[in-house]
Amino acid sequence: xxxxxxxxxxxxxxxxxxxxxxxxxxxxxxxxxxxxxxxxxxxxxxxxxxxxxxxxxxxxxxxxxxxxxxxxxxxxxxxxxxxxxxxxxxxxxxxxxxxxxxxxxxxxxxxxxxxxxxxxxxxxxxxxxxxxxxxxxxxxxxxxxxxxxxxxxxxxxxxxxxxxxxxxxxxxxxxxxxxxxxxxxxxxxxxxxxxxxxxxxxxxxxxxxxxxxxxxxxxxxxxxxxxxxxxxxxxxxxxxxxxxxxxxxxxxxxxxxxxxxxxxxxxxxx
DNA sequence: TGATATGTTATCTT
DNA sequence: CAAGATAACATATC
Numbered sequence: 001x002x003x004x005x006x007x008x009x010x011x012x013x014x015x016x017x018x019x020x021x022x023x024x025x026x027x028x029x030x031x032x033x034x035x036x037x038x039x040x041x042x043x044x045x046x047x048x049x050x051x052x053x054x055x056x057x058x059x060x061x062x063x064x065x066x067x068x069x070x071x072x073x074x075x076x077x078x079x080x081x082x083x084x085x086x087x088x089x090x091x092x093x094x095x096x097x098x099x100x101x102x103x104x105x106x107x108x109x110x111x112x113x114x115x116x117x118x119x120x121x122x123x124x125x126x127x128x129x130x131x132x133x134x135x136x137x138x139x140x141x142x143x144x145x146x147x148x149x150x151x152x153x154x155x156x157x158x159x160x161x162x163x164x165x166x167x168x169x170x171x172x173x174x175x176x177x178x179x180x181x182x183x184x185x186x187x188x189x190x191x192x193x194x195x196x197x198x199x200x201x202x203x204x205x206x207x208x209x210x211x212x213x214x215x216x217x218x219x220x221x222x223x224x225x226x227x228x229x230x231x232x233x234x235x236x237x238x239x240x241x242x243x244x245x246x247x248x249x250x251x252x253x254x255x256x257x258x259x260x261x262x263x264x265x266x267x268x269x270x
Numbered sequence: 271t272g273a274t275a276t277g278t279t280a281t282c283t284t
Numbered sequence: 285c286a287a288g289a290t291a292a293c294a295t296a297t298c
Contacts, residue, residue, distance in 0.1 A: 019292095046278080063278045065294085090294085109293045111278065153287090162279085169277050219296095221277060238277090259289075261275070 004070045004224055005050070008097040009037045017092035020105070020113050032056065032116045033095075045129040045166035049122060057117045059125065065090075065220045066105065066112035073100030108220060129166040133203050134211075138165075143200045151189025157258050158188050159203070168203065171216055171238045174263045176203045178237045183269045184262050185255075209234065237263040 010033045015026045024032075037053040048060040048068075060068065093105040093114060105114065117125070130146060131137045146164040147155070158164055159173040168176070177184045179202035182195050191199070215221055215229030218239055222228055236246055241254025245265040255262050 061278080063292095064276060065278095107293095108295065109276085109278095111292065150286095157287095160278095171277055216277065219277060258287080260278095 004072075005038050005097075005103060006040055007037065008099065008101060010034060011096045011098045013096070014094040015092075016094070017107075017110055019110055020092050020107065021115070022113075024116065029114075029116065033058070043167075044122075044126045044132075045162050046169070047125060049117075055119060057119075057122050059115045059117050059122070060105070061113050062107070062221070063109070063111035063113075065108040067107070067220065067222050068224055069104045069106060069222065069226050070224045071102050071104070129162050130164040132166050133168065133207055138204070140197060140200050143203075144196055147188045147191065147196065147199075151187060153188050154184060154257060155182060155186045155188050155191060155199070156184035156260075156262060160258075160260070165203075168207070170260050171218060171235070172203075172206050172210060174238045175206045175210075175236060178264060178269060179206055181269050183266075184257055184264055237265060239263070 013030045013033050018026050021029045039051040042049040050058040090106045090108045091104045092107050095103040131142050147158050156173050159168050180198040210231045213229055213231040214223050216231040217228030237252050240252045241263055243252050245252055248267045250267045253266055
């Protein structure tokens with residue numbers, strides 16, 4: 001993302017699904033973006049923030065099935081992973097750049113969105129989220145105070161609460177709990193000092209290694225290039241319900257916790 | 271074939 | 285209030 005779209009100037013924008021930019025009108029969206037240059041790429045929680053020339057920002061949320069796929073003018077190979085890689089019936093918004101490159105926003109389920117924000121808008125969004133696990137703000141002390149804020153909640157629920165800790169999703173919540181040997185169902189208030197520290201380290205470790213592999217691509221997410229991420233083979237519990245634990249061999253359990261599929265090893269985690 | 275699940279989250283209902 | 289269900293939408297899978 002960083003190197004690919006940075007410096008590109010938007011020539012035009014095609015909006016096939018106006019729902020994804022609501023409440024803004026298609027005409028306004030196009031007018032606001034036309035001629036602006038993408039100055040970089042940032043992120044807050046799961047919201048992508050692209051600073052644009054003229055002090056505006058393009059904010060993007062991929063929700064469950066969003067993809068951003070970039071194509072330089074010289075066509076790159078097509079990838080046939082699920083819905084990704086080429087313009088298809090799930091391509092909802094298309095950005096055309098002045099140099100002939102383009103950027104597709106695909107989203108099968110249309111839960112994702114794009115918004116144009118000013119600096120105040122970015123500040124407002126940013127304030128709604130908790131600490132970022134990959135920054136220096138994520139200290140053990142801060143982590144503990146986030147976890148201890150709701151002692152009755154299950155620990156996984158805390159990990160997924162974007163207002164407390166920003167950016168952890170379902171996969172990485174499960175993987176972090178396994179890494180720490182803590183059941184996702186454990187009440188936050190009953191987590192020992194030692195476990196707290198393990199969890200803290202594990203959240204960072206899991207996110208970092210997943211990032212190093214460019215994400216999981218368990219379902220529809222893809223890299224900007226259209227390629228899948230490479231973290232899938234490294235998952236210990238997520239998506240492995242009924243299979244054997246890689247550490248102890250016993251069966252991985254799958255339950256529903258707060259409406260989310262939740263995976264754990266009953267032997268390695270308690 | 272119908273029920274269920276899906277890397278998310280805002281908004282209802284209890 | 286807070287936990288839990290539901291809804292937004294379109295598939296794939298069991």
